[in-house]
Amino acid sequence: MKIPVLLRPVALGAHVAGIVLSSAAVGLGLWQLNTWEDRRDDASTERIERSAEPLVDVIGPDQPFQKDQVARSVTAQGEWLTDRTVYVPDRDRDGVEGHWVITMFAVDGSESAIPVVRGWIEEIDPRPVAPTGQASLAGWLQPPEGKAGMPDDDPTDDVIPQVRMADLVQHVDRDLYGGYLLLDHDIQDVDASTSNGGVESLESVDLTQVPEVSATTGWRNFLYAMEWWIFAGFALFIWLRWCRDEVLRVREEEAAQYAPAEPTAEPVEAVDERREDTHAATDA
Structure with a gap:
């Protein structure tokens, strides 16, 4: 039984990679967008009067500074x-x-x-x-x-x-x-x-x-979301382009395999000899 080109092991690996990368980028973009929306919703909250919280619960060492943390x-x-x-x-x-x-x-x-x-x-x-x-x-x-x-x-x-x-x-x-x-x-x-x-x-x-504080502090999350979605679109484009190229490649190989053989051209020397024989017969 012939396995379709897009269901071969190599293709399945490409599908998994494409789905994982695209989904992760979309999810991270949504997370950044939600963070941006939370920043806007909290803009009117008086943060100074909040009770003190442990630093490690508010921001992580490798996290960007958010507007609601000001x-x-x-x-x-x-x-x-x-x-x-x-x-x-x-x-x-x-x-x-x-x-x-x-x-x-x-x-x-x-x-x-x-x-x-x-x-x-x-x-x-x-x-x-x-x-x-x-x-x-x-x-x-x-x-x-x-x-x-x-x-x-x-x-x-x-x-x-x-x-x-x-x-x-x-x-x-x-x-x-x-x-x-x-x-x-x-x-x-x-x-x-x-x-x-x-x-x-x-x-x-x-x-x-x-x-x-710069007015753009909260907008960083929105821009991060856009960047993640651009990456998701790029990963999706590469994945679909690879699938298309694989299908076209296999079709071309199959077309070349089953195409009728073209007639073999007669050698030039044989043609010349036949012409000479024809002329000789005519002269005789």
Whole structure:
């Protein structure tokens, strides 16, 4: 019994690959679209007043920052990376230009760290003392900055132009979360179980002093959904194109196999000899 070309083992493997890739891409696109819709629905929710949630439950180390995570109140347990402190200049506080002090914090339960804005200081010389050891922190999540035209002219020093992951990652030897934590200086008066150390000699930075979040933050998920669906369409196109080419190839092979044989052309030498014999007979 002859097996149809699209049911052969090789073709079945191609069908499985095409279905799996296309379905996965469509599913991921729907997931991103639902995330985008959730961001729009939650846009009017006052996230600051929510009760604090563990950082590991709000965002994962490898996840992009979502709009509904802006200003979320979170807690985190881990260890200060004392020698991983950087400073961001040109930060206004009550009309005075100063620096944000940021120290990396290794989060328990992951191999990643999150940048923590410990506070504001007018002058960074001498450098303020950085915290050490284990700590339990509380504060507000913020997305990274990314203003154009602000390159880090000297990546080897501890001053960076903005809170951008591309700049921060050069100052730490591990992965970073997709956002940063704005430390709440008043948390010790609210929750005795959480101690935000490392704020001595630093002024607090509140949410009113944080640059506005880009309006496109929530649209990233929508664009991700479009990208996944484009990939799904491409995988589907390749799969169908391969099926068509296989069918045409087999048809051509079968047509060539069963086509009637063409008459064999007579050798030129035989034709010439026959002509010579004909002329000789005519002359005789």
